Amino acid sequence: MPSRVVVAVGTRKGLFVFEGGATSKKLELRGPFFHGMPINATFIDCRTKSPRVLAVPSSPWFGTTIQVSKDLGKKFKPTKSAPAFTADDGRTLKNVWSLGAGSHAKELLCGVEPAALFRSTDSGESWEKVSSISDHPHARTWMPGAGGLCLHTILHHGGALHLGISTGGHYASRDGMQTFEPENTGVGAAFQPVRNPEYGQCVHKIAAHPDKPERLYMMNHGGFEEDPTLGVLRSDDGGKSWTSIAKGLPSDFGFPIVVHPHDPDTVYVMPLAPNTRTCPDGNPAIWRSTSAGAKWEKLSKGLPKKDAYFTILRDGMDVDNGKKPSVWFGTTTGQLWRGREGGDEFECVASALPPIHCVKVAVVD
């Protein structure tokens, strides 16, 4: 069977799944699933023989469930339980912000609000809190940003587990989640009394490529005129220290950052106007670096040339793993865009979905 592309799109009003031939112009749309419920986290788990699509509807009234599809998003079934704090913890789960792979095929990790990490070792049927980060001595001093106090990035990379917390900063475990330490040297926080606190940064997203274990990319909260080096960062020592790679971008403010699946030097961001979090001058563009951030090029062929004022949220962009990968992004105005050939030319896949929170894509056989 030829390769298929599957796109899981979480929106403010439910989940939509697109599927079609990996290079097809036309994709089949399924959904909405969990209609009316915000979906902040989806995950396409390709570690199993048959890929699974996971989604986390979070009803403002009825709480959160973990939903799993074993048929590429045709039918979903809830797992037996969702992450939850214990009654004596004092915290109650407000939202789920990230779902990610654990260290074996049945292990899943889940980042929640208020910022905490949960682990399942049975494919999501049961969950336990990871105390080493959730009850870290810093945890009760983290503060929420505008989006809430959330653990949004879960990244196994270079033999470590990296977490992004807003506003907690970047934490890493190098001993199988027994302990976590803040690793934020060079990660600034213009909203704190000191520019470089030990922790407490408003990290937006972290990304990496497995072929370069020492390198990570980070979108940190930037957009401060007096210090344009806060927002787009790279680490060359496995996340221990970070330096700016924002030179050449129209703004160092943005939410997502993603890496090309076949080239660790190629990274994508979408700079936004810092005061409005919308496309600068109403002129949307993805920016690509093929030199690990040394130089950037604007990619806007096919995108609106003017009067476009949307936002891409932190999980609203992804790159598929096809032979010639496409860059996909969803907007807060409900458009799903696909940039073929690594973003060289964009086409609008869907124009009137609800506001898009997250986009995850995979090419499967």
Place this chain on the structure above:
Amino acid sequence: MSLASPGPEIRVAIPRALHSLCEFSPHSPHPELTLRGADVRALLADLLRRYPQVHVRLCDERGDPRPHINVFVNDDHVRARAGLDTPLAEGDLVSLLPAVSGG
């Protein structure tokens, strides 16, 4: 609160969105659960024991109703009475209703 005592039998109305979790008879004109509790807190504890899959959708980890779930005893919101300590009597109707949203 009287968790040790089964308390009076109370009719409990559940949001329609959760009816599929309650195994109501499809022919029942007024689908309601019958639970026991001397007060609302004990009633919610009985809901947890007998219908955990419904309780988790209506109450948070501490056992409190979720922020957008309103609890009425007959015509009164419990916040106008004694909150979760509002006493219950045989024949009372407790309604667990999602808050209105929108304009």
